[in-house]
Amino acid sequence: MSSFETPQNSERGFGLSSREVQVISGATGLMAITVALMYVFAATPLAVVNDYLFSFPIVGVLVYGAAITGGEILAERGIKGGDMWIAFVGMVVLQLAFGTFGAGILSIVPQETQLTVLGITAIVTALMTALVSGYVYARSTTFEHWGRFANYAFLGGIGVILVGTFVLQTLLLVGFVLIFLGFILRLGYEIWQVRDNRDASIGLQTIGVYVAVAGVFVHVLQLVxxxxxxRG
Known part of the structure; x- marks a missing residue:
């Protein structure tokens, strides 16, 4: 997971700048596309990809982790280098990764229930994002350590899932929780970047927020x- 180093603290009032609105709007638009892809993919053969990958949980985690990380790196590299084609390819990889993963989860419930499940997930994710954002904006301090802690949580989750795959399956839930926590921490870190790193590229910040929100979304989707x- 990438990070941008910005050590300064924030001392600002309420209200969002035009740059912040653009980042939020961009990430929301990307997330809307992802949710639509989940719903469409759930009725296609892509919905069974999870069944194959997660027959060995560590394989699924590594494949999706590599796709998300690779897609983000490509998208960021394209934006930094002014190559919109590379940025577009990176975004396609991200959308396909999150869309396929979400579709595999969604396909488990009947089709007539899928829109309800997506709606509930969207509401819960929005509330969690609002809580994290409110906490970050309420504190005039750095959240750079959240980025480090997120990486520790991701690595810890992968390690625990590796052990759970071959040794003790009950550890898989612990790995799920650690990776979920990693995305929540990453979300707080990215929101802090938007708050304090006012000279950063809007495109880069939009991608960072989108990846964090999408990661939270797919984990909430599993719980919902x-x-x-x-209940059924």
């Missing part, structure tokens, strides 16, 4: 799906 199935 399990709840809906348990």
């Amino acid at each position: 799906m399990r709840y809906v199935l348990s």
